[in-house]
Amino acid sequence: MKLTLRVWRQQNAETPGAMATYEVDGISPDMSFLEMLDTLNEELILGGDEPVAFDHDCREGICGACSLVINGDAHGPERTTTCQLHMRSFQDGDTIDVEPWRASAFPVVKDLVVDRSAFDRIIQSGGYISAPTGTAPDAHATPVPKPDADFAFEHAECIGCGACVAACPNGSAMLFTSAKVNHLNVLPQGAPERETRVLDMVATMDEEGFGGCTLTGECATACPKGIPLPSIAAMNKEWLRATRKVRR
Amino acid sequence: MSRGPSVVSMALATRTDRRSSMTRTLWDSSVGKKTIMAVSGLIMLGYLVVHMLGNLKIFFGSDEFNHYAHWLRTLGEPFLHYEWALWIVRVVLVAAVVLHAVSAYQLSRRDIRARPNAYVHRKARASYATRTMRWGGIILALFIVWHILDLTTGTVHPGGFQAGHPYQNVLDTFSTWYGNVIYIVAVLAVGLHVQHGFWSAAQTLGVGNATRDRMLKTVGNVLAVVLTAGFVSVPVAVMTGVVN
Numbered sequence: 001m002k003l004t005l006r007v008w009r010q011q012n013a014e015t016p017g018a019m020a021t022y023e024v025d026g027i028s029p030d031m032s033f034l035e036m037l038d039t040l041n042e043e044l045i046l047g048g049d050e051p052v053a054f055d056h057d058c059r060e061g062i063c064g065a066c067s068l069v070i071n072g073d074a075h076g077p078e079r080t081t082t083c084q085l086h087m088r089s090f091q092d093g094d095t096i097d098v099e100p101w102r103a104s105a106f107p108v109v110k111d112l113v114v115d116r117s118a119f120d121r122i123i124q125s126g127g128y129i130s131a132p133t134g135t136a137p138d139a140h141a142t143p144v145p146k147p148d149a150d151f152a153f154e155h156a157e158c159i160g161c162g163a164c165v166a167a168c169p170n171g172s173a174m175l176f177t178s179a180k181v182n183h184l185n186v187l188p189q190g191a192p193e194r195e196t197r198v199l200d201m202v203a204t205m206d207e208e209g210f211g212g213c214t215l216t217g218e219c220a221t222a223c224p225k226g227i228p229l230p231s232i233a234a235m236n237k238e239w240l241r242a243t244r245k246v247r248r
Numbered sequence: 249m250s251r252g253p254s255v256v257s258m259a260l261a262t263r264t265d266r267r268s269s270m271t272r273t274l275w276d277s278s279v280g281k282k283t284i285m286a287v288s289g290l291i292m293l294g295y296l297v298v299h300m301l302g303n304l305k306i307f308f309g310s311d312e313f314n315h316y317a318h319w320l321r322t323l324g325e326p327f328l329h330y331e332w333a334l335w336i337v338r339v340v341l342v343a344a345v346v347l348h349a350v351s352a353y354q355l356s357r358r359d360i361r362a363r364p365n366a367y368v369h370r371k372a373r374a375s376y377a378t379r380t381m382r383w384g385g386i387i388l389a390l391f392i393v394w395h396i397l398d399l400t401t402g403t404v405h406p407g408g409f410q411a412g413h414p415y416q417n418v419l420d421t422f423s424t425w426y427g428n429v430i431y432i433v434a435v436l437a438v439g440l441h442v443q444h445g446f447w448s449a450a451q452t453l454g455v456g457n458a459t460r461d462r463m464l465k466t467v468g469n470v471l472a473v474v475l476t477a478g479f480v481s482v483p484v485a486v487m488t489g490v491v492n
Contacts, residue, residue: 072370097368102367169359211362212355214381229451233457236279243280
């Protein structure tokens with residue numbers, strides 16, 4: 001396959017960036033999108049140019065490191081992570097636009113790499129449980145109803161990649177935060193911090209400069225792990241409950 | 249004012265990080281402001297349904313329509329004084345409009361700040377109703393001002409406003425081309441606003457879930473269509489001479 005790539009190049013957070021156009025040839029349809037970018041970078045390095053910086057780690061679709069807005073879609077046209085997106089999803093001769101996540105809470109570090117540590121700070125403010133240390137408790141010591149376990153697991157699938165923020169026209173982190181809140185709040189292990197968790201994580205989300213939710217549903221459409229849109233309603237319910245129940 | 253897990257020293261420290269009151273928490277949070285928007289929006293939606301049903305009385309003739317308008321002023325008597333019920337409704341509505349608009353303005357500012365740079369590769373995404381919530385809201389706010397000046401105070405009313413004769417006043421307004429245009433545009437804006445707004449409010453209030461989603465969307469769509477059709481029927485009836 002022969003492709004034209006228009007890639008966002010930006011030296012650092014301070015300098016303004018722009019789209020740069022590159023031609024790549026000899027791309028196999030079986031390559032992942034990141035392998036295609038590796039091919040581009042090899043050519044750039046051989047030509048004495050600086051390679052395109054992008055985030056990646058496991059390349060198995062489970063770590064949440066890869067990002068990229070491809071032709072206006074977070075993680076590209078398939079509902080998966082960029083590392084699991086294959087070039088067979090494109091046509092020979094296509095022009096592909098590659099941009100970083102865009103949100104003021106995710107400043108660009110370089111090229112396609114953004115700083116997602118705002119997510120870490122949301123997690124720090126409530127994404128934990130109070131667990132006794134020592135020997136592991138028996139697996140059946142704390143019964144969890146099956147529907148609750150399923151609900152928790154559905155939300156535990158969130159890999160924190162930030163596609164929800166990238167896709168949201170308001171740069172809102174509501175889907176991410178709701179996944180993390182719902183995951184722990186439904187379980188007995190998360191009960192001691194049930195109220196403080198949702199209040200603190202939402203407060204941190206606001207402080208980090210993410211936008212509010214206008215229920216456009218773009219986040220759930222982009223989410224590679226299928227966190228559903230009603231998760232946001234479930235978190236809103238928890239938040240409203242917490243404003244009444246939390247000890248002041 | 250992060251309220252993260254503060255590391256409390258081994259000795260019992262005096263708590264200085266008391267949580268804000270419920271009102272403060274609501275007003276300071278993006279989720280809380282959406283809650284305010286949802287509740288105020290539902291209050292206005294409830295009013296619109298009653299207002300639309302009242303408007304339809306115009307099809308029963310001037311006596312019944314004018315009598316209904318007069319009854320609204322005597323509502324709650326003798327417990328309430330003349331027009332008190334109406335004024336209570338007006339105060340609640342003004343509070344709802346102000347809270348809704350201020351929250352919307354502040355949330356919109358936050359949203360725009362959160363996404364300062366647009367994508368180079370743009371895509372039209374959310375539904376038309378979802379994308380037009382902000383402009384639709386502005387149109388509705390301007391319409392409300394005109395509507396009150398036209399048919400409540402009579403300040404900008406065409407052809408001599410007659411207090412106590414709403415039937416004739418309605419005919420006057422819908423006998424002008426601009427009266428019809430302004431009104432129909434506003435009513436379409438109401439329909440679009442309600443179509444996204446009702447379902448959205450349900451999500452904000454935590455009522456939405458996967459099983460109820462279809463039901464909530466249907467209720468929102470039905471409300472939008474019924475309100476639009478009900479309100480539009482009046483100028484259309486005047487224009488076509490059904491009401492004269």
